[in-house]
Amino acid sequence: MEPQGERPQLQSVRTAVVGASGYSGQELLRYLARHPVFRLCLVTSRQNAGQPLSQFVHGLPRELGALIFVDAAPDFALAEQADLFFLAMPHGAAAPYVVALREAGKTVVDLSADFRTTDPAIYKEFYDHDHPAPALLAEAVYGIPEIHRERLKSARLIAAPGCFPTSIILPLAPFLRAGWIETDSIVATSLTGVSGAGRKLELRLLFGEVNDNIYAYGVPKHRHLGEIEQELSLAAGKKITITFAPHLVPIHRGMLSTVTARLTRPGTDAECHGVLQEAYGREHFVEVLPAPALPEARQVANSNRIQIAARIDDRTNRLMLFSSLDNLGKGNASQAIQAANLASGLDETLGLI
Numbered sequence: 161m162e163p164q165g166e167r168p169q170l171q172s173v174r175t176a177v178v179g180a181s182g183y184s185g186q187e188l189l190r191y192l193a194r195h196p197v198f199r200l201c202l203v204t205s206r207q208n209a210g211q212p213l214s215q216f217v218h219g220l221p222r223e224l225g226a227l228i229f230v231d232a233a234p235d236f237a238l239a240e241q242a243d244l245f246f247l248a249m250p251h252g253a254a255a256p257y258v259v260a261l262r263e264a265g266k267t268v269v270d271l272s273a274d275f276r277t278t279d280p281a282i283y284k285e286f287y288d289h290d291h292p293a294p295a296l297l298a299e300a301v302y303g304i305p306e307i308h309r310e311r312l313k314s315a316r317l318i319a320a321p322g323c324f325p326t327s328i329i330l331p332l333a334p335f336l337r338a339g340w341i342e343t344d345s346i347v348a349t350s351l352t353g354v355s356g357a358g359r360k361l362e363l364r365l366l367f368g369e370v371n372d373n374i375y376a377y378g379v380p381k382h383r384h385l386g387e388i389e390q391e392l393s394l395a396a397g398k399k400i401t402i403t404f405a406p407h408l409v410p411i412h413r414g415m416l417s418t419v420t421a422r423l424t425r426p427g428t429d430a431e432c433h434g435v436l437q438e439a440y441g442r443e444h445f446v447e448v449l450p451a452p453a454l455p456e457a458r459q460v461a462n463s464n465r466i467q468i469a470a471r472i473d474d475r476t477n478r479l480m481l482f483s484s485l486d487n488l489g490k491g492n493a494s495q496a497i498q499a500a501n502l503a504s505g506l507d508e509t510l511g512l513i
């Protein structure tokens with residue numbers, strides 16, 4: 161037996177996180193700290209500029225903790241410092257950085273909502289102002305790898321999806337493609353942890369307001385509806401409009417979504433499981449649960465995995481879909497890294513669990 165040769169060394173990619181002090185940014189840092197290729201070399205934060213990373217993000221290797229936050233403008237000087245940029249910024253604030261970095265030829269993964277919708281009119285409808293960089297919308301690739309894997313392999317501008325959309329699009333898309341459901345009957349309800357609202361001072365996000373409490377918000381027209389309906393319409397081949405009701409629950413991280421829709425044909429639980437298994441049975445990060453198991457937030461916490469299950473309600477002739485994910489993981493930072501792996505020509509599971 162001939163001895164096996166040494167594995168080729170993967171070339172490191174200089175990586176930056178712009179807006180690294182929020183929940184999304186901090187989660188990115190934790191994943192990047194163990195990534196074998198993406199070498200973190202720059203972290204930016206306007207409010208924490210001049211401070212070491214170790215004061216705000218714990219558990220990082222010493223060399224990463226020693227990095228100093230900088231306040232970087234969206235210009236060529238920023239672009240020169242890395243080759244791959246993750247933008248963990250609010251919507252509207254990310255676009256100027258995307259413009260500057262793409263002009264410099266850099267790969268950008270934007271975790272904001274600025275490039276998730278392809279139509280600037282849809283962006284304006286849900287965000288109440290004109291799109292700040294409409295010329296780049298056609299270039300952006302929506303970053304759910306299980307849906308857009310081939311396009312992501314050549315992407316240079318990745319629009320990382322929201323957590324609600326990921327939890328709704330992945331279970332629904334196979335049934336829309338197969339024509340199983342009445343497209344005007346879709347209702348989605350999601351429960352999310354407080355970290356999904358971002359790291360900010362806001363009365364309704366204080367411990368005393370959230371603890372021992374649950375409430376709906378963003379109804380009837382949550383901002384994520386634009387990207388949800390866009391991707392569902394692509395799967396169905398026609399315009400889709402849904403009813404969506406998000407709720408805040410007193411946990412830090414985690415998400416559980418329930419989606420129902422009228423059936424166009426008779427079906428069984430086993431057949432529905434088969435539809436999901438055919439779509440995702442070979443996917444590393446999608447776990448299709450057989451009956452009687454149902455998704456739980458705890459089962460996917462701190463991971464890039466999503467659990468999905470399906471049931472038929474014979475009494476109402478409706479399909480019931482359930483999903484759980486970590487809103488900071490598969491719903492945010494780790495999925496952004498999964499997409500960046502593909503764009504960098506790497507195994508998409510690299511550095512992820």
